Amino acid sequence: MLDDPAAALTILVLAIFVGFEVISKVPPLLHTPLMSGSNAISGVTIVGAILAAGAEDRTVSTLLGFVACVFAMINVVGGFLVTDRMLGMFRRPRRPDDQPGGER
Numbered sequence: 001m002l003d004d005p006a007a008a009l010t011i012l013v014l015a016i017f018v019g020f021e022v023i024s025k026v027p028p029l030l031h032t033p034l035m036s037g038s039n040a041i042s043g044v045t046i047v048g049a050i051l052a053a054g055a056e057d058r059t060v061s062t063l064l065g066f067v068a069c070v071f072a073m074i075n076v077v078g079g080f081l082v083t084d085r086m087l088g089m090f091r092r093p094r095r096p097d098d099q100p101g102g103e104r
Contacts, residue, residue, distance in 0.1 A: 039079040045072040 026034055049072055053065025 036083055039076055042072050042075045
């Protein structure tokens with residue numbers, strides 16, 4: 001791991017810049033598949049967070065693993081909600097006579 005805080009901060013800043021540049025170049029048509037892909041990655045993050053939380057008997061690793069699991073779950077649920085809403089924009093509106101129990 002990185003023992004130098006300056007190197008860790010440099011990697012974090014570079015990752016932020018690269019992530020921003022990559023996401024800003026994505027056309028709107030590809031946002032839904034991108035969200036689905038990020039949900040899959042967050043699912044892997046949840047598995048890693050659960051393993052980190054239960055791997056050792058230390059309080060710090062358990063706490064950090066738990067926090068990582070909570071944030072990853074928020075990301076997954078939010079991603080699925082946004083993806084569902086985006087896909088809802090492409091659905092045809094229902095006609096009144098298509099409603100169950102409606103008059104025909």
